[in-house]
Every structure is written in C-alpha cells, then in structure tokens.
Amino acid sequence: MHILWLVMGILGALWIFWDTRKQGYPWESSVRWAVGTFFVPAAVIPFYLFQSNVRSKYNNQPKRGKPQDVTSDMQVRCVHCGEFYQGNPERCPHCKTVLKDE
Ligand SMILES: [Zn+2]
Secondary structure: OHHHHHHHHHHHHHHHHHHHHHOOOOHHHHHHHHHHHHHOHHHHHHHHHHHHHHHHHHHHHHHOOOHHHHHHHOEEEOOOOOOEEEOOOOEOOOOOOEOOOO
16 A cells, blocks of 8 residues: 555656646756655645646736747757756856847
8 A cells, every 4th residue: 555655656746847847947946846745745736736726827817919928938948058947038047158149
C-alpha cells in the first residue's frame, strides 16, 4: 500500500513540475511545488489547482483580442545561452544579451 502512495507522490510531483513549467513558473518555484507535492500531495494538489485556476483567469483576461501579446506568458529559449526565460524581456535574464532587435 505504501508503494502506491509513493508512486502517486512521484507522479503528482512530475505532473506539477511539468505543469508549472508549462505555465512559465521559474525553476525554483516548480521545484518547490514538486517537492511539496511529493511529500503532501493531498494538501498541495488542491491548493495548486485553486491558485492556477485563479492565475489563468487573471492571465486570460487582458490577452483577448491581442494575439501579439501571447508571447508574454510563454517560455522562450534564449538563442545565446540556451536557458529558458519568461515573457518578452529586453535582455535575457541569464546571459544579459539584448533580445529585442528593434
Ligand atoms: Zn541568454
């Protein structure tokens, strides 16, 4: 029976990790969510679902009708250092290379 809980914890942690990365959470944040899920899935998963629901509602509103702004919530890989960053910053947060070409 314990092995089942362990498997559930691992699967839940992997899912949370993948989902937080997909939503553009920073690495440290994804790791914290995944670790929390692994140890207390019953507490963390409902809380995560609740806050990600709030978050997506908040994120979806200003995006309507402005398809060019969709990139601001996406994970983009820096062409210079290969690290992922969120949004559409002027400079890569990892290697500080200027990303905007206009
Ligand atoms: Zn970079």
